[in-house]
Amino acid sequence: MNKSIRHILSLSGGKDSAALAVYMRDQVPEMEYIFHDTDKELPETYEYLYRLEAILGKKITYTTPEHSFDKWLAVYGGMIPSNHRRWCTKMLKIKPFEDYVGNDIVINYVGLRADEKRDGYLSPKPNITAVHPFKEDGLCKSDIMLILEESGLGLPPYMDWGRTRSGCFFCFYQQKIEWVRLKQVHPDLFQKALEYEYVNQKNGNPFYWNKHEPLIELQKPERMKQIEENWERSKLKKSLNRPNRPLIEVLGGANFDDEPEGCLICSL
Ligand code: SF4
Numbered sequence: 579m580n581k582s583i584r585h586i587l588s589l590s591g592g593k594d595s596a597a598l599a600v601y602m603r604d605q606v607p608e609m610e611y612i613f614h615d616t617d618k619e620l621p622e623t624y625e626y627l628y629r630l631e632a633i634l635g636k637k638i639t640y641t642t643p644e645h646s647f648d649k650w651l652a653v654y655g656g657m658i659p660s661n662h663r664r665w666c667t668k669m670l671k672i673k674p675f676e677d678y679v680g681n682d683i684v685i686n687y688v689g690l691r692a693d694e695k696r697d698g699y700l701s702p703k704p705n706i707t708a709v710h711p712f713k714e715d716g717l718c719k720s721d722i723m724l725i726l727e728e729s730g731l732g733l734p735p736y737m738d739w740g741r742t743r744s745g746c747f748f749c750f751y752q753q754k755i756e757w758v759r760l761k762q763v764h765p766d767l768f769q770k771a772l773e774y775e776y777v778n779q780k781n782g783n784p785f786y787w788n789k790h791e792p793l794i795e796l797q798k799p800e801r802m803k804q805i806e807e808n809w810e811r812s813k814l815k816k817s818l819n820r821p822n823r824p825l826i827e828v829l830g831g832a833n834f835d836d837e838p839e840g841c842l843i844c845s846l
Pocket of ligand 1: 616659664666667670671744745746748749750751844
């Protein structure tokens with residue numbers, strides 16, 4: 579039997595995949611929109627996806643991993659994920675995607691832009707082909723901003739308080755200033771992240787989200803003040819070096835020079 583090709587767009591909760599969803603809405607009406615829910619997302623991410631659903635006029639399918647983050651954490655011996663131990667993306671994002679697809683022939687729509695040099699995740703499964711409509715159509719950051727603005731969706735609401743990427747509230751790719759903002763805006767989530775950290779009693783190896791600085795230290799008022807001051811200084815320096823910022827950046831107070839590095843699956 580000749581099975582039809584499925585068209586799938588994975589949303590991360592970030593601006594680029596959301597803009598791609600809006601961009602593709604009328605071009606591929608049969609598109610399946612999916613979101614791999616780690617159950618550790620920011621509340622603003624769910625709010626943004628909810629608004630996106632209204633704009634798309636279509637439900638987003640939330641895939642739930644076979645096991646939760648906490649279950650996988652136990653499987654991985656309690657080692658919280660890091661850049662070098664990135665089991666979280668594998669088990670909570672890639673595996674659910676490949677399980678959802680199964681053996682069907684799939685075109686996977688990825689929101690990489692024409693002005694990016696980064697490569698997205700390419701599945702080794704032969705039945706999944708990635709396509710990059712923004713790259714193919716030459717759409718850059720300013721075009722993506724326009725799509726978001728004109729559709730009424732705008733930027734993800736967590737950007738209002740300075741978080742630059744979607745993904746888990748404790749993501750180790752966060753900058754120090756983002757941890758400070760998390761503490762100020764979502765102290766309960768900061769506390770949960772802090773409770774995941776510990777020092778291995780056997781060999782003394784620390785398991786911290788933020789390289790060598792435990793959150794218990796980072797949350798001290800004098801340290802948070804220092805991080806904020808450093809960040810203000812570097813922001814000022816950057817803006818002086820870049821006088822012609824786009825209006826959306828100036829009005830939105832966001833700095834899109836700081837594109838999320840690292841996990842493109844979680845934040846694109
Ligand atoms: S957002 Fe960060 S912590 Fe969460 S799955 Fe992705 S890389 Fe891991």
